[in-house]
Amino acid sequence: MAKNWYPIINEEDCIECGKCIERCKKGVYDNTKTVATVIQPDNCSFRCECCSALCPVGAISYYSEPTLFSIVKGSCGH
Numbered sequence: 001m002a003k004n005w006y007p008i009i010n011e012e013d014c015i016e017c018g019k020c021i022e023r024c025k026k027g028v029y030d031n032t033k034t035v036a037t038v039i040q041p042d043n044c045s046f047r048c049e050c051c052s053a054l055c056p057v058g059a060i061s062y063y064s065e066p067t068l069f070s071i072v073k074g075s076c077g078h
């Protein structure tokens with residue numbers, strides 16, 4: 001359950017192998033489509049990364065909001 005973390009699919013690279021859709025038990029992907037399609041990003045588990053580990057073409061990356069560390073680091077001018 002993480003609005004600040006969810007997969008982003010490069011549909012041009014996706015070869016429709018279905019591994020990510022089959023692997024994810026959170027219902028993040030639409031299992032009625034062959035191209036990986038994110039329909040429930042809020043269901044994604046923070047830093048899970050199971051689906052991208054299985055993708056044979058590296059088509060899955062993740063959206064991630066800045067961490068508290070990076071916000072604090074940025075606040076002192078560096």
Ligand code: SF4
Nearest residue numbers: 024044045048049051
């Ligand atoms: S990172 Fe995990 S929870 Fe999120 S879509 Fe991939 S397999 Fe599902």
Ligand code: SF4
Nearest residue numbers: 014015017018020055
């Ligand atoms: S694992 Fe990669 S290539 Fe296979 S369906 Fe998912 S995004 Fe597409």
